[in-house]
Amino acid sequence: MIRTVFHSEDLPAAERLARFDDFLRHCDHPMAVTSSAPDLFSATARALEIGPVSVAELTLSPSVVRRTARLIRQSDPELCCVVFARRGALRVAQAGREAALGERDFALYDSSQPLRVRIAGRGPATLVRAHVPRALLPPRARRADGLLGRPLPGRAGIGALLTQFLGDVMAGTLPDGDDVPGPATEPYESGEPALPHPSGDAAVLGAVAVDLVAATLAHHLDEEAPAPDEQGPGVLLLRIDAFIEEHLPEPDLSPRAVAAAHHISVSYLHRLFRTRETTVTELIRRRRLERARRDLGDERLRDLPIHRVATRWGFRDHASFTRAFHAAYGVPPSRHRRQSSG
Secondary structure, eight states: OBEEEEEGGGSOGGGHHHHHHHHHHTSSSOOEEEOSOGGGOOEEEEEEEETTEEEEEEEEOSOEEEEOHHHHHHOOOOEEEEEEEEESOEEEEETTEEEEEOBTOEEEEETTSOEEEEEOSSSOEEEEEEEEEGGGSOGGGGOOGGGBTOOBOOSSHHHHHHHHHHHHHHHTOOTTOOOBOOOOOSTTOOOOOBBOOOHHHHHHHHHHHHHHHHHHHHHHHHHHOOOGGGSSHHHHHHHHHHHHHHTTTOTTOOHHHHHHHTTOOHHHHHHHGGGTTSOHHHHHHHHHHHHHHHHHTOGGGTTSOHHHHHHHTTOSOHHHHHHHHHHHHSSOHHHHHHHHHO
8 A cells, every 4th residue: 555654744844854853864774864854844655655766756855865884784675776756856875876867867875875955946856766675687787886976867778668567656646546444554654645556466566576677787788888897996095986986974984994995805996006005995085184184274163162073074173183184184173273273
């Protein structure tokens, strides 16, 4: 049955963002949400299970949803995921790339890698996402890293079949699917009428969804397979650089997290960095310090406490940030801020 599993209008405005964040953190693939306008935040989530495939429609005000390395360690059901915007602007970032999606364009993401989804417009956006267990896909389709975080066309061809099917599923246009009331059994449910369908139909629809995702992956892997000279260590290092830059604010960013996101071992990651006069850990620390030093010298951020600057760039505590900053630049952060303002 299609159920409304979260509806922010049922909650006081001051609680909506925190309650939706709690809702996402307790999913089988935990995520977190932030918003620059928490008092104006709104969210509605409708969900449907069709066999082994989970499909959901979410309507969100401008916000950022993240799946960090820590949340991945908390729970990873190993899913291949499809997401597209039905309305509004959506940006999906993973594996060092970011896809800006128009209506019906879609992107793929992997539950085992850090992810950022941004509702980028001024108003709410409605997106549809489907989660397919990777184990149900053909072996080749499970290795689709080159497609992650890329905008893929959903208006024609196999992409249109996939997005149309998922859109129809969430619109309730299922076999014998008349509106009838359904009991509210999930937390956050609003008790709105749910759309039922026979269990046999669910199994068939789930199989269709798996086949469509597999066919879509196969099509794009054939169409967009990189040339041999595009698969070398140099390209991988560029992707790693972009990934590190994107995830600097996350305290859990580490060689292990970087290696896991790119499906390589930590030892191989260190071997890649032997061509540079630095290590992965040193690169992360240096870039964080550079960003923090820039913020400390920014007059617009003068009222932002130094400890907030530190946490903004992934430092776990003020003391370790101060030590690292002094070691790198010869002065403590507070003195650098005073000198910059003078």
